[in-house]
Amino acid sequence: MHTCAMTSPMTSGAPAAQGFDPGLILMAFAPIFVLTIAWEAWYWSKRDRSIYSWRDTLSNATLALMHQASDAFFLWLMIRTVYTWCYAHGLRAMPETWWSFxxxxxxxxxxxxxxxxxSHRVRWMWASHVAHHxxxxxxxxxxxxxxxxxxxxxxWLFWIPLAFIGFSPDWVILAVGLNLAFQFCVHTRLRRRWPVIEKIVNTPSVHRVHHARNPQYIDRNYAGVLTVWxxxxxxxxxxxxxxxxxxxxxxxxxxxxTLTFHEWRDMFADVWRERDLRYLWKPPEWRGPQAVPQGVASQVDPLSPNPTGPSSASGRAEQT
Known part of the structure; x- marks a missing residue:
């Protein structure tokens, strides 16, 4: 890690693609997040103590540290190298301006x-994402x-096109981090609904739906920042x-x-037991022909927003 964001005349104030470390910018959010969590815990301690379980909060913090260590290791070992290669062999470098950012x-x-x-409709990806839910x-x-x-x-594979079309690896990593930093703000019960705002932007209400296991809410509201998608x-x-x-x-x-690896364990157990590799890419609720009578197994479009049968928030993804 070297220096924080820099600007130059050619960038018109946009973060320069070279000479800064996006990790330092994102690290600046950490104390804000911690203080916000402390304030929210205090707020609910006066109103509804069930909102914060200290065991759950400690588990969340431990998972966060494990996640950050893994991200840092793979980012510097491999991911940044892949993005750099795609950027160097891609279409053309984007100009460093606010509009391009x-x-x-x-x-x-x-x-x-x-x-x-x-991450909800492909079991290989759900094996990671289930911990969050x-x-x-x-x-x-x-x-x-x-x-x-x-x-x-x-x-990380999903961001490769951004480097290929000309955005620098540092910019790509920064954009991903800013998106995730914004999403911190929508993990709360503090606000009800903002109907006008949520037509465009993700809100706590919109994201509460995404985290719910109510049947009508399952596999909905995937927005990061914009709900227009x-x-x-x-x-x-x-x-x-x-x-x-x-x-x-x-x-x-x-x-x-257990929270990290239980679905990986179950997924590979299904592959081994039924000798069926489709368990790796089918939806989490999918069952192979050896698991249920022929014709009963759910044949679901992996990206269907309204799957038949149990959802990715149910099914075997939660067995432990």
């Missing part, structure tokens, strides 16, 4: 929508509940019924290792 944020948010949707709580600390296996499941592709649902958080067959543990 704004375009990058828009394109990255669009790709985030598809990453997030695939396994909490029965919903508060700012839930945003920290992430898996160290995201580099293995392939989150959900509306465009038919996955938006407003919050109406009170959300019930978690996954439908809950993992009854706060052990970070």
């Amino acid at each position: 704004a375009l990058l944020l828009l394109l990255q948010d669009f790709l985030y929508y598809w990453f997030h949707r695939a 396994s909490s029965e709580g919903m508060n700012f600390s839930t945003a920290f509940r992430q898996s160290l296996t995201y580099p293995i499941s392939g989150m 959900d509306r465009m592709f038919g996955t938006f649902v407003p919050e109406q019924e009170a959300p019930q958080y978690g996954i439908t067959r809950q993992v009854r543990t706060h052990n970070p290792l």
